[in-house]
Amino acid sequence: MYPNPNAITRVTSLGAGPIGGGxxxxxxxxxxxxxxxxxxxxxxxxxxxxxxxxxxSLTDLGLAPGASLDRLRITCDLDDALEGAEFVQESAPERxxxxxxxxxxxxxxLSPSVVIGSSTSGLTMTEIQADCPTPERCVIGHxxxxxxxxxxxxxxxxxxxxxxxxxxxxxxxxxxxKAPLLMKKEIPGFVATRLQxxxxxxxxxxxxxxxxxxxxxxxxxxxxxAPRMVAQGQCMAFHVACGAGGMATNxxxxxxxxxxxxxxxxxxxxxxxxxxRMVDGCNAIAGDQHxxxxxxxxxREIVAVLRALRQARSx
Amino acid sequence: MYPNPNAITRVTSLGAGPIGGGxxxxxxxxxxxxxxxxxxxxxxxxxxxxxxxxxxSLTDLGLAPGASLDRLRITCDLDDALEGAEFVQESAPERxxxxxxxxxxxxxxLSPSVVIGSSTSGLTMTEIQADCPTPERCVIGHxxxxxxxxxxxxxxxxxxxxxxxxxxxxxxxxxxxKAPLLMKKEIPGFVATRLQxxxxxxxxxxxxxxxxxxxxxxxxxxxxxAPRMVAQGQCMAFHVACGAGGMATNxxxxxxxxxxxxxxxxxxxxxxxxxxRMVDGCNAIAGDQHxxxxxxxxxREIVAVLRALRQARSx
Numbered sequence: 001m002y003p004n005p006n007a008i009t010r011v012t013s014l015g016a017g018p019i020g021g022g023x024x025x026x027x028x029x030x031x032x033x034x035x036x037x038x039x040x041x042x043x044x045x046x047x048x049x050x051x052x053x054x055x056x057s058l059t060d061l062g063l064a065p066g067a068s069l070d071r072l073r074i075t076c077d078l079d080d081a082l083e084g085a086e087f088v089q090e091s092a093p094e095r096x097x098x099x100x101x102x103x104x105x106x107x108x109x110l111s112p113s114v115v116i117g118s119s120t121s122g123l124t125m126t127e128i129q130a131d132c133p134t135p136e137r138c139v140i141g142h143x144x145x146x147x148x149x150x151x152x153x154x155x156x157x158x159x160x161x162x163x164x165x166x167x168x169x170x171x172x173x174x175x176x177x178k179a180p181l182l183m184k185k186e187i188p189g190f191v192a193t194r195l196q197x198x199x200x201x202x203x204x205x206x207x208x209x210x211x212x213x214x215x216x217x218x219x220x221x222x223x224x225x226a227p228r229m230v231a232q233g234q235c236m237a238f239h240v241a242c243g244a245g246g247m248a249t250n251x252x253x254x255x256x257x258x259x260x261x262x263x264x265x266x267x268x269x270x271x272x273x274x275x276x277r278m279v280d281g282c283n284a285i286a287g288d289q290h291x292x293x294x295x296x297x298x299x300r301e302i303v304a305v306l307r308a309l310r311q312a313r314s315x
Numbered sequence: 316m317y318p319n320p321n322a323i324t325r326v327t328s329l330g331a332g333p334i335g336g337g338x339x340x341x342x343x344x345x346x347x348x349x350x351x352x353x354x355x356x357x358x359x360x361x362x363x364x365x366x367x368x369x370x371x372s373l374t375d376l377g378l379a380p381g382a383s384l385d386r387l388r389i390t391c392d393l394d395d396a397l398e399g400a401e402f403v404q405e406s407a408p409e410r411x412x413x414x415x416x417x418x419x420x421x422x423x424x425l426s427p428s429v430v431i432g433s434s435t436s437g438l439t440m441t442e443i444q445a446d447c448p449t450p451e452r453c454v455i456g457h458x459x460x461x462x463x464x465x466x467x468x469x470x471x472x473x474x475x476x477x478x479x480x481x482x483x484x485x486x487x488x489x490x491x492x493k494a495p496l497l498m499k500k501e502i503p504g505f506v507a508t509r510l511q512x513x514x515x516x517x518x519x520x521x522x523x524x525x526x527x528x529x530x531x532x533x534x535x536x537x538x539x540x541a542p543r544m545v546a547q548g549q550c551m552a553f554h555v556a557c558g559a560g561g562m563a564t565n566x567x568x569x570x571x572x573x574x575x576x577x578x579x580x581x582x583x584x585x586x587x588x589x590x591x592r593m594v595d596g597c598n599a600i601a602g603d604q605h606x607x608x609x610x611x612x613x614x615r616e617i618v619a620v621l622r623a624l625r626q627a628r629s630x
Contacts, residue, residue: 057614061621122572144539145556146610149617152539179538185526189577192539195532198517198578199510200549206509207592208583211500214562214596217510218548223494224459224467224507226544230620233533233541234515241333241460247529257437262504263513265580268523277522281529295461299372301627302464305545306376308623312616 002113002137002164005172008086009033014102015091016043019119021050022147023089028072029055029148030177031064035073037081044074054148061149064177082109087172089141091119099128107132115165115172117141117155121193124186125158135160139169142190143178151179154190202263227309231301239282240294247282251275317428317452317479320487323401324348329417330406331358334434336365337462338404343387344370344463345492346379350388352396359389369463376464379492397424402487404456406434414443422447430480430487432456432470436508439501440473450475454484457505458493466494469505517578542624546616554597555609562597566590 009032013024016038024036028051038047055069075081082088088110092102099120106116112134118125121142129135139157144150153173157166166182173180183190189197203217212220228237235247242249251270258267268274286294324347328339331353339351343366353362370384390396397403403425407417414435421431427449433440436457444450454472459465468488472481481497488495498505504512518532527535543552550562557564566585573582583589601609 053611053614057618060618122575144543146543146614146617149614149621150539150542152535154535179534181527181531181534181538183527183531185524187521187526188575190535191521191527191531192535194521194578195514195517195536196540196549198513198580200553201573201578201580201582202510202513203549204573204585204589204593205583206502206506207596208586208589209500211502212496212498212506214548214550214593215600216496216498216506218550218600219494219496220467220469220505220507221510221544221548222546223496224465225511226541226548227465228459228461229536229541230545230624231537233529233536234511234518235529235533238515258516258519260437260503263509263516263580265513265516265578267516268520270519271523274519274523278519278529281522285530285533296368297627299368299461299464301624302461303372303375304623304627305620306464308619309545309616312612312619 002115002168003086005168005175008172008175010035010084010086012037012081012085012088013091014081014088015119016047017091018050018145019143019147020091021047022054022145023091023119023143024072025051025054025058025148027089027176028069029058029061029063029067031067032176033071033073035075035081035085037078038074038076041076047074054146057149078105079109082106085110085114088114088116089119090116094120094122096123096127099123100131103128103132103138107134107138110134112137115139115169117169117173119143119147121190122188124188125156125161126186127158129158129160136162137165139166141169141173144192151177152181152192153178154181154183154192156183156186156190158186198265202265205264227302227305228298230305231298235278235282236285236294239286240291240298244291246279246286246291248279251278317430317483318401320483320490323487323490325350325399325401327352327396327400327403328406329396329403330434331362332406333365333460334458334462335404335406336362337369337460338406338434338458339387340366340369340373340463342404342491343384344373344376344378344382346382347491348386348388350390350396350400352393353389353391356391362389369461372464393420394424397421400425400429403429403431404434405431409435409437411438411442414438415446418443418447418450418453422449422453425449427452430454430484432484432488434458434462436505437503439503440471440476441501442473444473444475451477452480454481455505456484456488457508459507466492467496467507468493469496469498469507471498471501471505473501513580517580520579542617542620543613545620546613550593550597551600551609554601555606555613559606561594561601561606563590563594566593
């Protein structure tokens with residue numbers, strides 16, 4: 001019932017802020033026709049400022065064939081904005097009453113075959129879709145700031161969302177140049193923000209206790225975990241750092257360190273089941289790659305990143 | 316009493332593992348004469364394997380004038396290894412009894428003006444220096460894996476370390492091409508590992524609860540926080556994302572979200588003092604840079620990183 005995600009050419013982006021503007025810029029850069037809905041014409045200059053800023057970076061990254069800012073249409077009429085839309089990215093203010101009213105209206109206007117993705121970071125789709133007459137096609141498609149540059153989109157449905165809509169959104173966002181993550185459950189903060197929030201709260205504890213300053217925190221992150229984390233997530237970083245034994249060695253040998261006070265966050269119990277999930281998960285990512293090859297590729301990517309940063313900072 | 320850190324030319328690196336080998340490679344690449352102490356000659360092939368692997372990346376990053384693998388000397392005699400050393404990087408096994416015995420012996424052999432930096436990640440210098448007759452010059456200089464690539468070195472003394480030795484180590488590591496972080500207090504996990512550990516434990520909770528797989532965790536990190544975190548630490552990321560209002564806006568407006576269940580880690584109480592430390596800290600880093608300029612620089616760096624990764628992955 002949903003259209004072929006490869007055939008989508010017209011996207012409507014709702015919202016004039018940095019997220020709505022960032023999404024509009026992203027879809028334009030990938031060669032879509034984009035209709036932007038702003039609540040008021042007075043928002044146009046700020047919206048275009050966001051778009052023009054984003055466009056410089058998107059041009060540097062490489063535009064899709066035919067991509068152009070001329071393919072943007074701006075309107076302050078919601079019915080007009082949704083007319084002909086084949087996909088809708090909603091980035092309205094983070095207030096449940098506003099979103100619920102918007103979804104009630106969109107649900108009545110839009111063909112049920114048009115998927116709506118919400119950029120919300122703090123609300124669940126189960127809440128947002130409460131008053132929507134066609135809730136099956138409503139998903140969360142949560143970007144990471146700045147949304148025109150960072151590839152991640154976390155996708156999850158609400159209780160009344162059709163699994164097909166979630167799958168469709170995953171396929172569509174991927175075609176549209178994003179790195180989709182289809183979540184297993186509706187949890188507050190999704191995955192990336194949750195992990196970031198754990199780190200952030202530990203940072204606040206550290207500063208509150210006078211153990212380090214905000215500058216220290218940033219020096220530590222930028223020069224330690226970050227250049228490696230672009231090359232490897234935390235699971236594969238530990239998997240590869242442990243040599244041929246991988247994650248199994250990490251957990252079996254260093255499991256007891258989970259009891260050490262290396263953060264204020266208590267660790268979960270390292271059950272056999274959790275151990276196996278971590279080990280099997282890392283082995284699945286690694287496939288038939290040898291440990292030495294993964295370490296060498298990690299190093300090539302870290303070198304590339306450090307060189308690129310040096311260049312971007314010197315000029 | 317300590318020598319001019321600019322005048323150091325001869326470094327001794329203790330330890331044949333990935334950390335000791337990584338340090339030896341780093342100092343060689345920065346143009347130092349390096350003596351490597353291995354516990355046994357049988358460790359030489361593995362040690363040289365680490366060195367040769369590291370050397371490829373270090374060559375790509377750019378060697379210091381005169382840097383050469385020929386300036387490495389390997390010995391299995393500790394007295395011989397310490398002869399003529401102007402700085403010692405200790406990366407012995409992470410066992411307190413081994414380290415204490417080593418520091419007792421080094422403390423008797425080495426001139427008290429030679430600073431010793433320990434790579435330990437799990438022990439404190441107060442423990443390590445317990446039996447050392449000259450503990451004033453003993454500091455922790457904790458690298459991040461892989462130590463030949465990641466710039467961070469976390470530096471902190473023990474109860475009997477002279478503050479001058481800590482300052483000296485900060486100056487020396489910086490001259491030697493590292494990004495030193497002088498810690499305010501001796502805390503388990505230092506700063507970077509602590510932040511990483513909070514993130515890691517949250518990841519384990521997420522997997523334990525079936526909310527995501529290890530692959531999901533890594534996709535989220537690599538495509539979300541990581542490409543930004545090389546350009547901005549978490550403090551400046553929030554500071555700049557909030558526009559001209561900066562960290563003050565972040566904490567005053569989003570402070571209540573610290574009560575939301577976005578991680579299993581409870582947040583500290585957002586006291587006026589903590590708020591001010593965060594705000595003042597970010598303003599100090601920002602200096603007189605305008606918000607727009609910081610956001611533009613962030614975007615330039617993210618673009619450079621994404622392009623570099625794309626190239627490193629395509630071939």
